[in-house]
Amino acid sequence: MSSLSLADVFRARQRLAGRVAHTPLVESPSLSSLAGVPVYLKLETAQPTGSFKVRGATNALAEIAQSGVRRVVTASTGNHGRALAYAARALGIEAAVCMSSLVPKNKVDAVAALGARILISGRSQDDAQVQALRMAQEEGYAFVAPFDDLRVIAGQATIGLEILEALPDAATLVVPLSGGGLFSGTAFAAKGIRPDLRAIGVSMARGAAMHASLAAGMPIAVEEVETLADSLGGGIGLENRYTFAMTNDLADEILLVDEPSIARGIVHAYRQERLIAEGAAAVGIAALLEWRIAAGHGPIVIVVSGANIDMDAHRRIVMENADA
Structure with missing residues (x-):
């Protein structure tokens, strides 16, 4: 597309x-x-x-699942990560979410409660995205951008x-x-x-x-x-x-x-x-x-x-x- x-x-x-x-x-x-x-x-x-955020994450993962991908990663200020973790669990896909230290603890905990792998990196979403893209390149995750x-x-x-x-x-x-x-x-x-x-x-x-x-x-x-x-x-x-x-x-x-x-x-x-x-x-x-x-x-x-x-x-x- x-x-x-x-x-x-x-x-x-x-x-x-x-x-x-x-x-x-x-x-x-x-x-x-x-x-x-x-x-x-x-x-x-x-x-x-x-x-x-659950709308976009669910639509993206529903498409990704059709291609056989079973691991996804994203960067998030909290809500997208929670949505991705929710959609991934529903579809039987492993999810990893990279967030910065500025993300409120309640949002980090909510993502973790849905079974996603959590990684805290830097003090901005840009820092978290660098980590997510590195995981996509080095560990075989499919990257799902939070908005773009x-x-x-x-x-x-x-x-x-x-x-x-x-x-x-x-x-x-x-x-x-x-x-x-x-x-x-x-x-x-x-x-x-x-x-x-x-x-x-x-x-x-x-x-x-x-x-x-x-x-x-x-x-x-x-x-x-x-x-x-x-x-x-x-x-x-x-x-x-x-x-x-x-x-x-x-x-x-x-x-x-x-x-x-x-x-x-x-x-x-x-x-x-x-x-x-x-x-x-x-x-x-x-x-x-x-x-x-x-x-x-x-x-x-x-x-x-x-x-x-x-x-x-x-x-x-x-x-x-x-x-x-």
Whole structure:
């Protein structure tokens, strides 16, 4: 597969049927009142691994399994590794996951609980990816990229199909943006059906690699630092093949939100929506709470990408933002 087509996305959906959740799309009365237009939340928190990543990982591994490969390796900030381990266990494939020392312990433990081999390397996803590629070369593992892989992108793109089937008049998609697999996949599918639809990517202000790369006109290295949106950390790869160009073509706007705003998004999700959302999943809510999303383009759909936050950290954030 040298490029992605809508046919690939529909094939991915068939491949995922019965293996991942068709997640709810629910209206948020509080955010709708604030925005002045209907606002809906696409709850990828309902996936069996707690995040959207299970779509791409399952689609990729289902294809790989057909070729007889029995060992796979990846690099991850946590959620992709958990998804790969989950999909590998279901398909009877051995999985190894390379992660950096910045990955929260709860995410490392969740991957290990699914039977994957864990390797901690360096202080960035780029460091972890070097380790994963070395294992692929030296130990015979098949490498599955966390985002820059058309099979992974096609799996994530099924979110776009589900959104438009449930809400055909959606006008604006608000999607967390990191390496670009979720954003480019969701926007590709949705805009392939509705070219007039607006797609907004949202990243954290600290270490937003895709935003910096787009500003530079090419993939660049960005220091990975600690952030509440840890799942959005890491680079996009200096030799990025797909998601840089796709995000550049598909993004109508990219917004950055700071750490206090991400905390407010987490707290709003908990108090007003009764949702546990990790920092990366709360960036879209944070952007709307900051009045950063033009309300004239509604209905708005915000992808809430995952729930895999350390619960002690979540409790602390909620308590520290009691007046938010």
